[in-house]
Amino acid sequence: MNPLDSRDTDPLGVVLDENGGTIRVFSATASEIWLCLLDTADPKKVINRVPLQRGENNIWTGWSDLLKPGAKYALSAEGPRGPRDRFNQKLLLIDPYAKGVVRESAREYHCVVVTDDFDWQGVGKPNSPLSETIVYEAHARGLTRANKDLPDELRGTYAALGHPSTIEHLKKIGITAVELLPIQMFISEPRLMNMGLINYWGYNTINFFSPHPRYATSKALAAGPAAVIAELKTAIRELHRNGIEVILDVVYNHTAEGGAGGLTHSYRGLDNSSYYRQDDSGNYHDTTGCGNSLNFGNPQVVQLVLDSLRYWSEEFQIDGFRFDLATTLARNVDNHYDPNHPLLQSIVSDPVLSNSKMIAEPWDVGLGGWQTGNFPDRFSEWNDRYRDSVRRFWLVDIAAARNSGKHWNSVADLATRLAGSRDIVDGPSGPLGSVNFITAHDGFCLNDLVSYDVKHNQANGESNRDGSNGNHSFNHGHEGADATAETKAVRRKAARNLLGTLLFSAGIPMVTAGDERLKTQNGNNNAYCQDNLISWVNWELNQHQIDFQETFAYLTKLRRENPVLRPSSFGDFHAATAEHDLVKWYNAAGEIMSEHDWHDGESRTLQRFSLHVDESGSLNAMLLVVHGSEIETGILLPQTPSVDNFELLWDSADETPQPDSRRLPAGTIIPMTATSIKLFKVV
Template sequence: MPESNTSTSTLGVTLHDGKGTIRVYSANATSIEFLVLNPSDSSEVQTRLTLKRTETDVWEATSPAIAAGVHYALRASGPDGARHGFNNKINLIDPYARGVVRESARDFHNVVLDGSFDWQGVEKPNTPMSQTIIYEAHARGLTRGNTDLPDDIRGTYAALAHPSTIEHLKRIGITAVELLPVQMFISEPRLMNMGLINYWGYNTINFFTPHHRYASPAAIEAGPEAIVAEFKTAVRELHRAGIEVLLDVVYNHTAEGGARGLTYSFRGLDNSSYYRQDDAGNYHDTTGCGNSLDFSNPRVVELVMDSLRYWTTEMQIDGYRFDLATTLARDGSNQYDPNHPMLAAMANDPVLSEAKLIVEPWDIGLGGWQTGNFPDRFNEWNDSYRDTVRRFWLADLAAKQNSGHFYSGVADLATRLAGSRDIVDGANGPLGSVNFVTAHDGFCLHDLVSYNVKHNQVNGEGNRDGNNNNYSYNHGAEGEVSDLGINALRRRSVRNMLGTLLFSAGVPMVTAGDERAKTQSGNNNAYCQDTALSWVNWNLTDAQTNLENNFAYLTKLRRENASLRQTNFGNFETATPDSDLVRWYSEHGEILTEQQWHDAQQRTLLRQVRHVDENGTKNETLTVLHGNDDAISLTLPPTPGHWELIWDSTHETPPVKFSKHKAHSKLLVGPTSMLVFRAE
């Protein structure tokens, strides 16, 4: 456990030989104090320790007064000046604190933890990326609406470990839960003044402490040690079920906001060293959140690495998704550097060697969009995949309705299905791409097929917030309708996009609730909505149950058919264990011509994939994507045996039995639909 680490170089608190050592980094402070606080009244200082500065700008003190269970705060003094933010009257959060107590909106203090926990011999699942299906979920929102859970644990870490939650995840075929930020965060004053909160959590104030509000009331009452234990229990029980836990981490900025923001921790210890700024104290913000941590400072890199090692070892986390990751790799001149020490440290660290490292490969700064430019060790969110799938199944259909013509054909879609080699042509192959159609920000899948425009009025910003370019299509009417025909079209479009996602080469990520047609009533930026609007619905209609059953069936097909989860880009000639055979056909059962590839009105695509494993076992599938609202006659391409139809998106429920079809035979394909065949 970190608190018992006897290393003299460890920052934060370490316990050893019946005493404790506190070590804090600050290059510009003139003094730092460690205040032992009365646990019952944190305004009462029981002991003051003065830290001594070392040659490495680390301040330290050793004392028997530093022990497990001690409540404490830091205070720092330093020079005035545009780049500094010292105020020795403010109690500061230790950047390395494992436990933090929130007294009020502006008052926090730290607790020294013991950190012991019984993992009961449960180990990490270590699921290969080739078999991973990521489920992006909010730690509170996933279970807050589940009335099958006891009231006192709904929306908590304890609920993540409950059999009801785990059974759902297992039934629908999820291998990894990616939790939106659970490192301790706070809400922006602007939101609090509006009576709202930061629900998503992209506003971190401490990189080592689990967010207290997601713990059960009993754990919160017991204190930080119990909160950490409840979080660890959730991880352990998910691991016991074979489900990995990934964390969405926000190391690009902190909750201290812009240069005139409040002081909680980093600003009060060494504003000049932690935040990227000019000599006049103007922050260089590439995150849109007021500040950016300065990753040209090795101490900032060290902070993030120590945090990652802690969560990987002590919390047994399986991997990470790095928010606005371009900021983490900006050098001294604020330019993105693929060889940045931060990226190199993560890629080469032995503690992180088995961890999944996923990046959001952009930020809002100059040169921020870096999709495809991160080192091979990282898997990248693929926004081009998202936009292409949405355009093919939705925006192009809307264009046809409005203009009589489609805007695009099948070429871009084929590139995404095949693993986006134009973007991730590296050692990872297609697995370098994390494919998604929706995520926490933007429309959920049901709303994507139900709204042409965003409806974010409840966010209090006059509907100005949120993306206006969604490639959505409401199928003829805005919002919820009673029209049976429109609703049937919407459900089919959802099935088409889920099928496309799960059968594309790459790593699929689905947003929690999309498998059961969750709606946010057209809100595509529900970052401040901790209400039923954001929570996953657990009381399902028949249509929602049918969709969930379809999703579970699709993940089963992906598991059972290696040709539906390619790990290589393939070739056109023959299947080998290292390279699948991949061929592309038109609806006439013939190889697509150059003219057809570039014809915007060519809206039917057939993908044949033949996989051969090391033992010579073959698996071959044919995926048909028909993006036209007219039915067509399909001619099946050649195969030595016959084609067995194993899924048809025009059906509301998974198939009970399969139909067999000979090569070159014809069958009718319904409007805007998707079929999957297996060669037998």
């Protein structure tokens, strides 16, 4: 059989056979494409050029007996010189479907043929229920780079992710899923490199199939892309062996080729007109703020993303994906967001991805870009309204009360967030449609959120112009780390309030790596270019950081052990059933909340009573008391049917968890420390 007589359903990229390999490449506008086989010892030297043949649906195909595991290759293309085209046959281009890519210089790359052989040792995906998921957003390098318990050669690598030291920490603090910032191969912008900086976060992808090589050990790098792949797969296998899922933050909305003046590395040189959204004059329609946007009105771009997702899901056993600037992925031929976009619908229906967790960052910077709550039900969505509401209640309102004597907000919005944000994600997934977060990689970390009023991004080299100015933060009376012991204690309590709110809210909680131990970025709220101690997770802890980490681990344990703290559906005010929990809201006097209580900015105390009934009839009931004022007060524990006593499980006023087994009868008046949370179990 002639390997060129392939069906249109055959995969793109390199497919090996017993005698060599076939390569298939898409381009609707090229006039010629060549497979360039490179010298093994000198990849800059082309030893053979194989012309590809155009077939159906603009798929170009070629075969060579030199396409074998370890072979080095690139592509070259020629075509028209129109305003939407960027052909230059002198450039060696990255195969969009290459599984291994090696960087030769800032402008030069080559591809390497790899196989998918790996021994998973019978370890499968954990398949943790969404209701039990706690997402830990981490940088693949920054998580372990400063961990001195690791051998020097492993720190900051893929191997370190699967090391017992890392896994022990993740299990200790109760994490079920690590969400890795981008690890698909990316490059740094020339502007950053000229400043002596790099793109640390990695939101600048150049290839959607190959892992970023810089996070591999030097040993794996020296051995080549196949060894890098094996190292990453080993880390994923060991995380899975310990019940920890791996979610990838994927950047399909744009590529590292940048705007019109950017370098040509791959897609632009093969078919600029098809891959990127442009007008007739070749001007990019940029809805990402990164110079270009991939054209998801083109079915081939949709196919590229689907093929990439399936590859990572199957070959790397990835458990889920977080889609950066996901609105761009669902813009149709008219550049309008479409919740029924073919890409979204294909992801929802794809059998390979059926058990994968899908998380959307539901916005971009284009017209109509904010689409929170408007993605298909299979997607959970980053809930920025949750972030802002919780920050306002615990930080902005406290600052306002100190300055003016009045709080700006009532408890109503906070209660909506605690209940699962039904005003935003009112779909079949219930509160699990919302990914709740206080912090993320972008913005202040938790410690800095309670320690700074303004950003301090001078290290980024942009005169502090970069990064958001709308942080909803509060320094509690002094800017930065040099504060009194009393101020620092109040800050830690504020951080515990934020953390407790997050873990006791309906929805999927996401915490940023390092927040569990109060790491600081020295006020930098946009550390995208800081590959140093500013961004790395700290592993040498003082006593307060140890205490805070103990609190975090305790709170995740409470959430894990009590299903009433992690409901899968919205609550009901009348009864608890196997389908939904009973949820009632009380004021400080132990009375059902009135309209005045909900909307009075100075009624800052809220009690949430929740009752869960499982299918066997077992009961699990909790009372969460939130007091959002710096004036100490007393509350009356509500008297509700079938509840006799309450037992204190946690008080955010305590530096470390101090549960109290004394039984407090319903109707008891108890004190509430200024700005604090108490959690009681019904006994």
